[in-house]
Amino acid sequence: MNLLIQMAWRNIWRSPWRSGVVVGAMALGVWAGVFMMGLAQGVNDARTAAALDDYVGHAQITDSNFVANQDVQALLAQPAPWTAALDAHPEVESWSERLVLMAVLQAGAASAPVQILAVDPERESRVFTAPRNVVVGELSSEGITLGQKLADQLGAGLGDRVVLSFQDVRGEIHTVLFSVEGIYDGVSNLIEGVQVYAPLAALAPEVLGGDSLAMARGAVHQIHFRVRNLDSLDATVAAVQGAVADPGSAIVRTWRGISPDLSYADEVLAQSLLLFMAVILFAMAFGILNTMLMAILERTRELGMLMAIGLTRRKVFRLVVWETLLLSFAGMPIGLLLGHITIAVTSRTGITIDGVDKGLAEFGLQSTIYPVSVPEYYLPIAVLVAVLGLLSSLYPARKALKLNPIESMRVL
Numbered sequence: 001m002n003l004l005i006q007m008a009w010r011n012i013w014r015s016p017w018r019s020g021v022v023v024g025a026m027a028l029g030v031w032a033g034v035f036m037m038g039l040a041q042g043v044n045d046a047r048t049a050a051a052l053d054d055y056v057g058h059a060q061i062t063d064s065n066f067v068a069n070q071d072v073q074a075l076l077a078q079p080a081p082w083t084a085a086l087d088a089h090p091e092v093e094s095w096s097e098r099l100v101l102m103a104v105l106q107a108g109a110a111s112a113p114v115q116i117l118a119v120d121p122e123r124e125s126r127v128f129t130a131p132r133n134v135v136v137g138e139l140s141s142e143g144i145t146l147g148q149k150l151a152d153q154l155g156a157g158l159g160d161r162v163v164l165s166f167q168d169v170r171g172e173i174h175t176v177l178f179s180v181e182g183i184y185d186g187v188s189n190l191i192e193g194v195q196v197y198a199p200l201a202a203l204a205p206e207v208l209g210g211d212s213l214a215m216a217r218g219a220v221h222q223i224h225f226r227v228r229n230l231d232s233l234d235a236t237v238a239a240v241q242g243a244v245a246d247p248g249s250a251i252v253r254t255w256r257g258i259s260p261d262l263s264y265a266d267e268v269l270a271q272s273l274l275l276f277m278a279v280i281l282f283a284m285a286f287g288i289l290n291t292m293l294m295a296i297l298e299r300t301r302e303l304g305m306l307m308a309i310g311l312t313r314r315k316v317f318r319l320v321v322w323e324t325l326l327l328s329f330a331g332m333p334i335g336l337l338l339g340h341i342t343i344a345v346t347s348r349t350g351i352t353i354d355g356v357d358k359g360l361a362e363f364g365l366q367s368t369i370y371p372v373s374v375p376e377y378y379l380p381i382a383v384l385v386a387v388l389g390l391l392s393s394l395y396p397a398r399k400a401l402k403l404n405p406i407e408s409m410r411v412l
Contacts, residue, residue, distance in 0.1 A: 004315065008322035012330075022291045023331040029284045030335025030381065031342070033277040038343040038371035039351070040273060045372050048262050053129040054187040055195065056259045057224035059237055064249045066221055072101050072207070073169045075219040076250055085243035086225055091236045094126035095225035097200065097218070099207050103166035105146075105196060107154040114150065114196045116166065118203040127224050129187065131197060136183040141199045143181030147192025151183050158183065164198070168209035176206055274380055281384050285392040288327055293396050321393040328389030336378055343371045 012019050052058060061082050065074035076082070079097060086092045099118035104111055117124075121139040125131040130147075131139040137158045139145050144164070146156060156162060160180045168174055178198065185192065200220075208219060227236050237252050244250075256263040350368040 004319050005322055005326075008319055008326055012323050012327050018291055018294070019327060019330075022287050022327055023334075025287055026284050026328065026331025026385075027334035027338065028331075029280045030332055030385075031338040033280045033381070034336060034339025034374075034377075035342050035371065037273045037277065037374055037377055038339070038347075039369060041374050042347070042369050042371040044265060046369065047265075050188065051259060051262055052255055055128065055130065055191050056255050056262070057127055058226045058230065058233055059224070059252060059254050060258050061223040061225075061240075061250060061252050062221060064251050066100075067251065067253070070100075070102075072167060072221075075169065075208075075221060076223065077219050077248070078217050079220055079223055080218065081244045081246075082223055082240070082250070085240045086223070088243065089236060089239055091227050091229065091232050092240070093226040093228050094123065095223055096120065096123040096127040097220040098124075098222040098224065099200060099204060100221045101166050101207060103164050103196075105150075105154070106163040106165070107156040107160060110154045110156075112150065112154060113194070115194050116164065116196050116198050116203070118198045118200040118207065120200050121197075124197070127226050130184050130191060130195070133184045133187055134182045135185045137180070138182045139184075139197055140181035141201060143179040143199075145182035145184055145197040146180060147187070147195060148183055148185040149189050149192035150194065150196070151180070153193065156180050164196075166207070168207050170209040172209060174206045176203070273374075273377065274384075277377070277381055278384055278388075281381075281388050285328075285388040288324060288389065289392040289395060291327065317398075320396050321390070324393030324396065325386070325389045328385050328392070332382065332385045336381070340373060340375075343373045346371050347373065 061076065061079075063074045063076050065071055066076075068074075083095060083097075086095045096119055099116075101116050101118075103114055103116045105114045119131075121131065121141055125139060131145070134145060135148070137145070144162065146154075151157065154162075158180055162178055162180060164174075164176045164178060166174055166176075182197075184197075227233050233254055237254055241247065241252050347370050350370050352368045
């Protein structure tokens with residue numbers, strides 16, 4: 001076996017220019033694949049991070065009925081035990097209570113359907129980035145704060161009077177006059193177009209419909225919280241749940257449960273990246289196959305002599321297979337190394353992609369992308385190289401098996 005491998009390695013470099021081109025092409029293909037995988041992973045990670053920071057959060061406590069149908073009556077009736085559990089856990093960084101309701105916002109003659117988030121400005125700013133991205137005015141405890149996209153749509157500006165119309169927990173319609181105290185920007189356009197912040201203290205009496213018990217208990221629809229380390233999120237959620245003696249119909253969901261599409265996107269991306277890499281390597285395999293066919297054609301006389309002096313057809317087959325595998329694997333480590341180095345450099349400097357600012361802004365992303373190293377894909381890449389190398393060796397090896405030793409030695 002060792003002798004066959006040594007012969008195979010020596011044989012592939014008998015035509016160094018041709019083999020060098022194939023090895024270089026393989027290295028280039030692996031480098032391009034690894035880098036594109038890192039770039040795509042960087043975009044996906046940035047999108048997930050932006051979603052968690054802008055509107056999803058790390059985890060959420062809410063009533064199961066509110067999750068099912070967004071019913072304004074499905075309140076978290078006793079939030080105090082939950083906030084106490086959050087305050088007591090060292091991994092919980094911050095939390096914020098919310099009343100959430102659908103409403104119609106009217107500014108002059110223009111109107112739009114919106115989602116109202118009634119929050120405590122200070123607490124909300126500790127959990128989400130959108131309240132911190134106020135570019136005009138401030139997230140106020142007196143008035144409302146709009147997204148830039150919604151403000152442009154309604155023609156509303158700082159200090160303008162707007163009217164909110166919504167239904168309270170008793171089914172009655174309320175109309176409340178507010179002034180625009182702030183406009184936020186720099187988050188997802190999807191959020192900026194519908195999400196409006198209002199002061200919890202001012203809106204709670206209207207939403208709760210004068211329910212003195214709900215008011216006394218500080219009933220809300222949601223409590224969002226951030227953890228210090230996302231890797232410990234599941235353990236933190238379990239601990240918070242266990243700390244509340246009587247959760248009732250309340251549930252705690254991590255960001256994967258709040259926004260399953262983000263988790264699903266991770267799974268789809270992993271499969272897509274490996275498929276993309278397989279396509280690149282498949283193209284490289286044709287180059288290797290062509291090289292080996294040319295090598296066998298040039299070495300017809302030599303292979304015939306080897307078989308004539310006792311090298312079995314089985315060993316000739318294995319020799320060609322080894323040559324093909326070595327040629328396949330020669331470029332792989334070079335490509336992996338170059339790809340890893342490229343990602344390491346660009347992950348610090350970033351890559352600015354001009355002309356896609358608006359498209360990325362729809363997801364709250366900037367035009368500068370920071371690739372992410374994905375070493376967990378390196379082993380699958382090696383397996384793909386091995387499989388494709390083996391498959392590309394079968395046809396040339398079979399051609400070698402069909403050689404007639406006597407006729408082969410007559411070839412000039």
